[in-house]
Amino acid sequence: MTSRITTHVLDTSTGHPAAGISVSLQVLGDLEWTELGTATTNGDGRVPVLGPQALAAGDYRLEFATGAYFAASDTPSFFPSVAVTFTVADQEHYHVPLLISPFAYSTYRGS
Template identity: 50%
Template sequence: MSTLSTHVLDVVRGIPAAGMQVTLSRQAVRLGGGETDTDGRIRALGDELAPGSYRLVFDTGGYFAHTEVETFYPEVVIAFGITDERHYHVPLVLSPFAYSTYRGS
């Protein structure tokens, strides 16, 4: 079984995106979630994860509303696949009008 973490960085403000709600699902079933900590991280999402397709949903609209910043994206959805038994890390680099992600380590 595999494990999963995430990290969100607000590149406009140059700080971790603390207090953002994130949910993990598989085939429309919510498996877990949480709120990013002061370092913009959630160190464990869900329980041990079997191979398959998953989705992380980041509440970017709520985060930017809290910081009183207008945003074009009310949420960011990242679909990804787990294939091996290992730890997966899915970072999100975020601004109000753009975002990027990659397979972290």
């Protein structure tokens, strides 16, 4: 089973998938963000199921607990979390990968 929103996290400082990162899916309402679901990246750094199967058009956010991930290995880091905000326009699949290191991150729309 795969949801409409999936993600995976790669730790570019080690060259390995980032397992054990807590991820929250949120939707923007009138004035505030509401959490729709949470998950933790698996051993391959992936979250294959996150939130509801059907999503209305609107603005969404994935929030990754990157600080806790780096702290678990005694690695100093700059970002305690990373929030990636994006727009859902239709009912297709949205894959949002995250590349992290202790002092930088990058993201893109995947397939």
